[in-house]
Amino acid sequence: MKPAAEGPSKKLKGNVKGNSLWTEIWKHRMTYTLLIPGLVWLILFAYMPMGGLSLAFKDYKANLGIWGSPWSGFENFKYVFRDPTFIDAVWRTLYINILKLIIQFPFPIILALLLNELRMRKGKKLFQTVLTFPHFLSWIIVSGVVINVLAYDGLVNSALGLLGLPTINFLGSESNFVPMLLLTDIWKSSGWGAIIFLAAISGIDQDQYESAQIDGASRMQQMFKITLPNILPTITIMFILSVGGLMSSGFDQIFNLANAATKNVSEVLDVYIYRITFQSSTDFSFSTAVSLFRSLVNMALLLLADRFAKWLGGDGLFR
Amino acid sequence: MSKKANKKPRIGTERMTLLDYIIFAVLLVLALMILIPFWNVIMISFATQKEYADNPFLMFPKQWTLDSYKALFADGTILSGYKNTIILLVIGLPLSLFLTTSMAYGLSRNKFPFKKIIFFLVLFTMIFNGGIVPLYLIMKSLHLTGTLWSVILAGSFSAFNMILMMNYFYTLPESLMESARLDGAGEWRILFSVVLPLATPIMATITLFYGVAYWNSWYDAMIFLRKADQLPLQNVLRNIIVTSTTNASNASSVDAAQASNFSMGMKMAAVFVTMVPIMCFFPMLQKHFAKGVLTGAIKT
Numbered sequence: 001m002k003p004a005a006e007g008p009s010k011k012l013k014g015n016v017k018g019n020s021l022w023t024e025i026w027k028h029r030m031t032y033t034l035l036i037p038g039l040v041w042l043i044l045f046a047y048m049p050m051g052g053l054s055l056a057f058k059d060y061k062a063n064l065g066i067w068g069s070p071w072s073g074f075e076n077f078k079y080v081f082r083d084p085t086f087i088d089a090v091w092r093t094l095y096i097n098i099l100k101l102i103i104q105f106p107f108p109i110i111l112a113l114l115l116n117e118l119r120m121r122k123g124k125k126l127f128q129t130v131l132t133f134p135h136f137l138s139w140i141i142v143s144g145v146v147i148n149v150l151a152y153d154g155l156v157n158s159a160l161g162l163l164g165l166p167t168i169n170f171l172g173s174e175s176n177f178v179p180m181l182l183l184t185d186i187w188k189s190s191g192w193g194a195i196i197f198l199a200a201i202s203g204i205d206q207d208q209y210e211s212a213q214i215d216g217a218s219r220m221q222q223m224f225k226i227t228l229p230n231i232l233p234t235i236t237i238m239f240i241l242s243v244g245g246l247m248s249s250g251f252d253q254i255f256n257l258a259n260a261a262t263k264n265v266s267e268v269l270d271v272y273i274y275r276i277t278f279q280s281s282t283d284f285s286f287s288t289a290v291s292l293f294r295s296l297v298n299m300a301l302l303l304l305a306d307r308f309a310k311w312l313g314g315d316g317l318f319r
Numbered sequence: 320m321s322k323k324a325n326k327k328p329r330i331g332t333e334r335m336t337l338l339d340y341i342i343f344a345v346l347l348v349l350a351l352m353i354l355i356p357f358w359n360v361i362m363i364s365f366a367t368q369k370e371y372a373d374n375p376f377l378m379f380p381k382q383w384t385l386d387s388y389k390a391l392f393a394d395g396t397i398l399s400g401y402k403n404t405i406i407l408l409v410i411g412l413p414l415s416l417f418l419t420t421s422m423a424y425g426l427s428r429n430k431f432p433f434k435k436i437i438f439f440l441v442l443f444t445m446i447f448n449g450g451i452v453p454l455y456l457i458m459k460s461l462h463l464t465g466t467l468w469s470v471i472l473a474g475s476f477s478a479f480n481m482i483l484m485m486n487y488f489y490t491l492p493e494s495l496m497e498s499a500r501l502d503g504a505g506e507w508r509i510l511f512s513v514v515l516p517l518a519t520p521i522m523a524t525i526t527l528f529y530g531v532a533y534w535n536s537w538y539d540a541m542i543f544l545r546k547a548d549q550l551p552l553q554n555v556l557r558n559i560i561v562t563s564t565t566n567a568s569n570a571s572s573v574d575a576a577q578a579s580n581f582s583m584g585m586k587m588a589a590v591f592v593t594m595v596p597i598m599c600f601f602p603m604l605q606k607h608f609a610k611g612v613l614t615g616a617i618k619t
Contacts, residue, residue, distance in 0.1 A: 021432060028431035030506040035437060038422030041476045044461075045454065046444045052453025066456050114346055119339050123346075129605055130350045136527075136597050138535035140553050144560040144590035148363065148583070149356045151375075158376040187352070219338060244446065252538070256561055277452055278542060284452050291450035299447055 056289040069285075076289035086290065089272035090247075096178060096268060097246045100185065105242065107186050108193025109235065113223060115194060116201050128198075131191030139188075139252035146184055146257065147171065172261040185253060193238075200234040201227060236309050244302030247294045269294055364388070364588035371583055387584030388592075397589060399548050400555030403467060407533045407551060411471040415529040416522075418476045419484060424510045426481075427488035445478045451542065458543055469543035470551070474536055480525050487521040488514065523607035527600070534597065552593055559589045 025032075052066045059072040080086055111131065118124050134142060149155045150170035157167040170176055208226050217225065251270035258266035267275070273294070277287040358378065363371055364387050366380035391397055426438055454473065455464070463469040491514065499509045515522065537553035544550060550558075 024432050028428075031425050031428050031431055034421045034425030034428075034506055034510070038418050038425075038441075038476065038481070039437070041418055041472075042440060042444065044457070045472060045476075046448065047440075048457050049449025049453035050447070052449050052456060055453060055456075065460065066453065111349075114342050117338075117342050118346060119335065120343070123343070125606075127346050127350055129602055130353055132605070133598075133601060134353060136531050136535075136601055137594055138537065138553050140535075140537060140557045140561070141590055141594050144556070144586060145356050145360050147560065148360055148587060148590075154375050155356065155359050158374070162376070191353075256557070273451070284456070288450065288452045291452065295447055295450065302446055 053288060053292050055285050056292045058285055060283070060285040060288075072285070076285050077293070079286060080289050080293065085267070086272065089267050089269045092265070092267065093247055093250075093269040096181060096250065099178065100182060100250075101239075101242050101246070103182055104186050104190075105239065107190040109197055109231075111190050111194040112197035112201060112231075113227065115198060116227065117219065117223065128191070128195075132195060133191070134188040135192035137188075139256045142184065142188055143253075143256035146180075150180070171257070172259065174262055174265045177258075177262045177265045180257065181250070181253060184257065185250075196238065197231055197234060200231040204230045240302065240305040240309055243305035244298055246301050247297045360587045361591050364584055364591050366584065368584060387588040390585050391588045391592070396547070396550075396555045396558070397552070397592060400550060400552035403549060404534060404552040406467055407471055407536070408530065410467075411475055411533050412526065412529055414471065415475045415477075415533075416526065419481050419525060419529075420515070420522075421507075421510065423481045423484035424488055424514055425506075427485045428506075429493070441478045441481060455542060464543045465545045465549075467544075467549065470536060470539045471533075473539045473543070474529075474532055477529070477532070480528055484518075484521055484525055487518060491517055520607045523604050527604040527607075530600070531597065556589050556593045560586045 055066055055069070056076055057071060057073060058066075058069040059075070060066075061069045064070075115124060115127060115131075118127070147154075151157070152167065152169055152172065156170070160167055168176070170180055204227065208230075209222055212222050212226055248270055250268060251274070254266050254268055255271055255274070258271075269290075273287055273290050276283065276290070355378075359376075362377045362380055363375075365383050365385070366377055367382050367384050367386070370380055370382060371377060422441070426434065426441075428434075458464050458469045458473070463472065495513055495517075496509050499513050504512070535553060536551060537557060540549075540551050540554050544554075
């Protein structure tokens with residue numbers, strides 16, 4: 001109701017009487033038909049599932065369905081927070097994702113700076129193609145490649161052997177699991193991440209570089225004094241988005257790289273939700289409570305990071 | 320692009336300095352770190368089991384063989400996976416493009432009542448969703464579980480793609496649509512005959528994104544589908560590489576002796592067969608997405 005009320009509508013001639021909102025709606029009736037297919041999808045597969053989150057406060061009975069099952073208040077949440085495997089999964093998720101946030105985050109930026117400074121047009125395109133390629137493969141394919149390369153008798157270990165160095169059990173050891181997650185994720189996604197920063201760099205006003213050159217600034221100085229400050233807003237936005245995913249993400253990677261040997265260190269929150277929903281039990285109310293908790297924490301983190309960025313004087317995500 | 324570079328000779332005309340060589344070397348090493356593992360995978364799939372066992376650091380097999388591929392296709396599951404994934408693409412891709420384009424164009428129009436609310440409803444799905452259990456139950460109550468439709472419909476709209484597209488449409492001059500409107504064209508007509516022909520970069524980008532998403536989808540299939548012969552390619556691949564690593568008895572119909580003989584070669588053949596289409600299409604579409612993302616990305 002609001003937008004129509006605040007904007008005094010340009011009335012069509014001959015249509016002076018009647019509600020101006022309805023006139024406006026009627027005027028744009030064709031535009032609304034454009035939105036209908038998408039809205040139907042949103043209602044069915046986005047907003048109905050959100051309504052289905054009410055299951056977290058219910059005692060799900062298969063024969064009664066989502067809407068018919070009896071309410072149980074915060075019963076499910078009581079069980080959730082008493083489950084030690086849940087608490088473990090939460091800490092493990094935070095641990096892995098905070099490490100990723102700190103260690104992995106700079107790589108795409110560095111890569112974008114390198115690509116931007118490269119003085120060969122052809123080479124730049126070729127490098128960009130090669131470096132972004134892994135992003136478009138599923139973690140199943142990538143895990144196939146990784147398992148081959150890092151296997152105990154795989155490519156890297158036989159190379160280490162040739163150099164006379166000790167071989168490493170990359171994938172079958174608990175202590176190596178988290179470093180492997182970082183390494184493979186950097187390998188897969190840095191190139192794609194760099195595209196966003198390259199896009200930001202290409203939007204920088206060239207005059208800034210020209211006047212810096214006249215002042216005698218070296219390329220390194222230009223990089224740190226012009227390029228980096230100019231892409232800082234983009235860096236902030238990407239950082240906020242990453243913070244908003246601290247409680248999730250990584251399911252595909254972890255689920256496909258984990259094996260029997262790393263079972264104890266690979267159960268992050270998403271894997272836990274999958275296991276309690278479809279494998280070990282099928283207590284749908286319980287697992288809905290867990291995913292609701294996860295979504296709420298993610299959203300809170302996102303909004304908090306956004307506020308923080310604004311407080312620092314940055315742009316933030318929402319205005 | 321190249322014209323611009325000629326006008327402003329900041330980069331490209333000067334002599335290569337030490338810094339340039341260092342940058343080139345670093346990028347080359349990074350590119351090789353990506354290329355060598357893939358090359359190794361492809362070569363193992365064409366090598367004999369014996370040669371692989373002798374030297375996993377295989378960059379060029381002495382003895383080429385198609386045995387791994389024969390074993391893989393004799394198993395047959397990879398073919399049914401291919402079939403199912405192609406069904407996903409053939410039905411899903413047009414549907415996704417239709418839902419996304421019509422809504423993006425609709426929302427990129429000038430002010431109309433409820434526009435802000437509708438845009439917020441789309442945006443909100445990016446930061447909050449109902450999660451897998453309610454979606455599963457809704458699919459079930461619509462009698463879609465156990466059919467490929469559940470996988471298609473679960474992935475047929477992405478708010479991110481829509482916003483990218485919307486931002487691109489904003490860059491088109493409004494006067495074009497205004498003149499078409501004066502000629503009596505309706506909004507749908509304008510979308511198809513005025514807007515889309517001007518939107519090749521973003522259409523290529525979004526087609527690539529949805530196409531890759533369908534090609535790579537497996538989680539929804541793992542949850543919604545029941546029968547093995549319904550599974551898309553990725554799930555089949557997962558059964559071949561991940562599951563058979565921990566559970567050797569999973570080699571199903573293939574002769575057990577042969578399966579263990581060729582397990583590594585066969586796995587790598589399956590990986591190669593699954594990524595070939597992306598390898599083929601990706602470089603073709605890649606030149607567009609730089610432009611599509613550039614114009615569409617992160618500006619509000």
